[in-house]
Amino acid sequence: MLELLRQALIIIGVLAVPFLIASGLTWGERRLLALFQDRYGPNRVGPGGVLQVAADMFKILMKEDWTPPFADRPVFVLAPAIIIIATLSSFAVLTFAPGIAVADLNIGLLFFLAMSSMAVYSVVLAGWASNNKYALLGSLRAVGQMLSYEVFMGLSLMGVVIQAGSFSLGTITRAQQHLWFCVPQVVGFVVFTIAGLAETRRIPFDLPEAESELVAGYHTEYSGLKFAMFFLGEYVGITLIAALVTALFLGGWWGPVLPPLVWFLLKTLVVIAFFILVRAALPRLRFDQLMEFGWKLMLPLSLLNLLVTGAVVLWQEGLRF
Amino acid sequence: MLSILHTIWNVFTHAFHRRVTVRYPEEKRPLPPRWRGRIVLTRDPDGAERCVACQLCSVVCPVGCIALQTTQDETGRRYPAFFRINFSRCIFCGFCEEACPTCAIQLTPDYEMAEYTRPALVYEKEDLLIDGTGKYHDYNYYRVAGLAIGGKDKGEAEHEQPPVDVRGLLP
């Protein structure tokens, strides 16, 4: 009975915390961006402007939930739901601290990769259903970008999998008790971080929603609550990628003094902060540059990493026997 | 690649720089006296209305936000019967001030005019007229104009000869 209650609490926590972080990010990102740009950011509503979150939420909920008459209505409504479902379900396979996980699947990493592929559908369907040329262009870009980057995103993780000998995120984290994988898998770490940025369509990879060219890309026609879902979806995605980076490369919950869960959260937040720093620092790529970067640099790099890791692991195994 | 990292580092160091934002309602920047803000109608050094309702400001206004009606008192002095500026249309270009031949209409360093409703931004003469001379302290149009008004007869303005005696035979 207690076990059931505990499990229920974990599930609720896993559902709630990413949401809390994501909505906090709507304020936090702006504050951080401002910090990097010598500004203040939202600092008027509540202490330090933190109630901006509530204000924004209130505003966006009050807005008219408008579906354009020319849109494909069912698909138009479905699209934002997909992104939320896909990103949230990935959280299920994360192990936040020993014993704190919804379902530490032995193929957890594959599940995550599958779910992140699902998120592409949301973007494609949103762009398609909007019946708007900017939205369609944005979603086409998203498909090209996400398909390309998913390839080496998966490959970059294989090094970790080989070293840990498991697809289970819990096992992978446990394998980092003495050494974080970001040290031996430094190439995989870098490639995955970049791929993660691309996967969440963050600057410098925000071409699908490049406002200077495509108005707002695939969610041009969205407003109100449905727009909020896209918006939140993006932040939940960032949180997810940051949590994965933490679990896969930065030793997950491992750390001294503080309780494991706190360590996990702290590391995740630092990664998120790094993402925001990148946004503050780098400009947007051109699409051909994006593709070239992905296929000609990242893919060979991750393949090389896989090759070397495999060779080293085999060599170490050989030594043992 | 290195440059990207350098950029990221560079931006990161800005987290520890002083912020340039002026937190407006609490602290205010000093404005130059020729700042183009809220428009006022001034008075001449004698305290009389400077505006002679010549309608040059209204015609030069690129957004057409000035409307007035000319009228005159019994002594021939001209003034606007009404003078209306629709600040919800004004772009504060300052053309009106430039066109004004009497230095009556002036833009002031006041920009705090926000209102909750647009009708509140429609200023009438009572709202525009101030009790001072504004930026130009000495100018009094009627002292250089040839028109006779109450208190200033023909020939009494600056650089004027006394009125011609038509019946005189002196050269």
Added chain:
Amino acid sequence: MATIYIDNEPYTVEPNGRNLLEVCLSLGLDLPYFCWHPALKSVGACRQCAVILFRDENDTRGRLTMACMTAARDGMRLSLTDPRAVAFRASIIEWLMVNHPHDCPVCDEGGECHLQDMTVMTGHVRRDYRFDKRTHRNQNLGPLVNHEMNRCIACYRCVRYYRDYAGGRDLQALGWHDHVYFGRMEDGTLESPFSGNLVEVCPTGVFTDKTLGRHYTRKWDLQTAPSLCVHCGVGCNTMPGERYGLLRRVQNRFHHEINGYFLCDRGRYGYEFVNDAARPRVAADPDTVRGWLSEGRVAGAGSPRASLEANAALRALVGAENFYAGVAPAEHALVALMRALLEVHPTPPPSLREVEEADAVLLLGEDPTHTTPRLALALRQAALRPPMAAAGATLKIPPFDDAALREAVQDATAPFFIATPQATALDGVAMQALRLAPDDVARLGYAIAAGEGEIAAALRNAQRPLVVAGFGSGSPAVAQAAAAAARALGARLCFTLPACNSLGLALFDAPGVADMPRDVKTLILLETDLFRLLPDAEARLRKVKHVVVLDCLATPTVAAAHAVLPTATFAEADGTLVNYEGRAQRHFRVFPATGDVREAWQWLDALRGVTRTFDEVTAALAALPAFAGVEGAAPRAEFRLLGQPVPRQPHRTSGRTAVTANVDVHEPTTPPDPDSPLAFSMEGYQGHPPAPLTPRFWAPGWNSQQALNKFQQEVGGPLVGRPTGVHLLPVNTGAVPAGTPPPPFQPRADAVLFLPAHHIFGSEPLSARAPGIAALTPAPALAVGAALYARLGGGPVEVRVGDAVLTLPLREDPALPVGTAVLPVGLCAEALPAWGTLTGGPRDA
């Protein structure tokens, strides 16, 4: 055809005795000028139009000469842009500006000032004069013209116009050298009834429109439309201007054949009745009126001051057999007679330009200065021009050299003969002015027709003789005599008409309102004041069950009506009016009517239950044989230039986001205008529209009325584009109705023949309600001859004429024929001339 080289460019021109300034302006070239005026010609006083004239193509030095004083000849070579000419012209402006005050912001001429335009044109942009300026005291010149003498640049245009052209005596150039003063000997109202033209003649702000000054608006803010003067039968073209829903002024709209460059004061200043606070503005319920109409026995009276369309709409509402002309019986008969006489006359009635070109004039029984004033101004030119032409031919003076010609002519005038009971303002230019009773005037006309007397001899020698008579005498015999004389002399025949659409109403061939049956149930009066027309108006109205009045004036009939439908004035309505020549012209709405006020034809259509556009009303009108072709008076409402309408507002109109902001911050949409090709907007085709649609005269660099030269085919010539107006009156249709000379006038011992006296200010009902005109309206007085005046002792007298009894002060007119007295019209509804009695005199206490 001649070729003239201007700055080495060959131009083909028609010299035609024109000067170089006229040639340059006709070619569209800009050459500054002040003293020259297209109607006043040249005097060469201002030295502003200097050009360099070369002897031949080898001459490189040339000499400075005044373009306005040099006749154009074939092969001439001149330069406008030669630096010496440019510098000379700039220095002239600089000297003119030395004493010009810093008044532009408070000057009514500012923004439409010829001096401003010329100053900018010559490039004199800095005023370096730092010494004392000359000043002048102003004069009070009456309620119409404002005087601000400081601004004068001494071009002499005002006195040349006022004295030489218009025949005024009281405005003159006083003082000498640096002290020249243009004004009267003492303060007082300008006597000439054409003084308003000084406002347009003066190149700067010395003479400005006093009525405009009371509600001043700059030219760039005035919403204008092509319009017509409605204050007499001449049909002058005007440009009324409106701002904030108030009519601000009327300016002359040049018409080559009619008013030319000038208007009379009644036409220029009569407009203020539009702004009259007493105007009816509250409408009765049209449904009630429609209910009354269904009761049957309906009659309607049309009006000579309503447009053809309004009258036609009334005729359609009540039926042709129930449509009556709202005109006094005597006037109705007289206008019908004059129309018939014009239709059988071999030549069409002359336009005012043709009147000016006449070389001999016979004026019978009419004082046009007080009935159709603009005609009087044209007649004055007819008297002065022939001797000037003759002098020019013998002395080889070019026709534009006005001062030399007038010097040569002195007081000589053309064969110009006047026969009226009263003195007229034209007597001064007449060869002979006879004071005769109307019947004797008619006898004189018949005598001339028979070729008797020296007048007939003088007229028979003329090439372009002209006979003028009209409604002013009130005598059908005079009209018939005039027609007989004109036919016998082969002269043009011109009849004056009382109202702006008198002839148009006559073309409906409706019986007069006096013939209307007395048992009608519902009477619809369109802009008809029955009390002015019929002595028994009150009794008649009392018998009618429902009196419906459509009017724009607060008349006694409006007060007696059961239902009032307020109609638009000329400034708020489209309409076609027929002038004394039978020329149908269109006037357009200047601004939309507000409140309950609607155009008369719209009310009448609403009562009939139909909705039509103005063009449909005109088309229905044109179906009547008398009005065939009337749609040609102006372009149809669909007419567009480059797909755009013609804007009523100039492109500089100001304050569009502030004018109504105190009522509503959202800018109103422009009112639609489905009835004309014009728009109540500043957006549209700002170029030169066809002449009937020209709302204003403005060209880049030419902000004043003088921009007109850019709109003319040549200086003084017709406007570009299609001509305005169509002639509706047939000509030379048959035999002259036989007329016989009346017996000679016999004074009666027991009675006095009361003759009608019209006055330019006050006799016409619309303008009489304008404050400026009302201020000049003389107090009614009875004019009597010297003997009678002595007998009555100058005291107030009691006049009995018909049923009317009036008590009036006396005025002496020594030249008046014995046995007659002159009674101002409009005091009673009795037809004049009429016999009546006169009692009174000094009364002992």
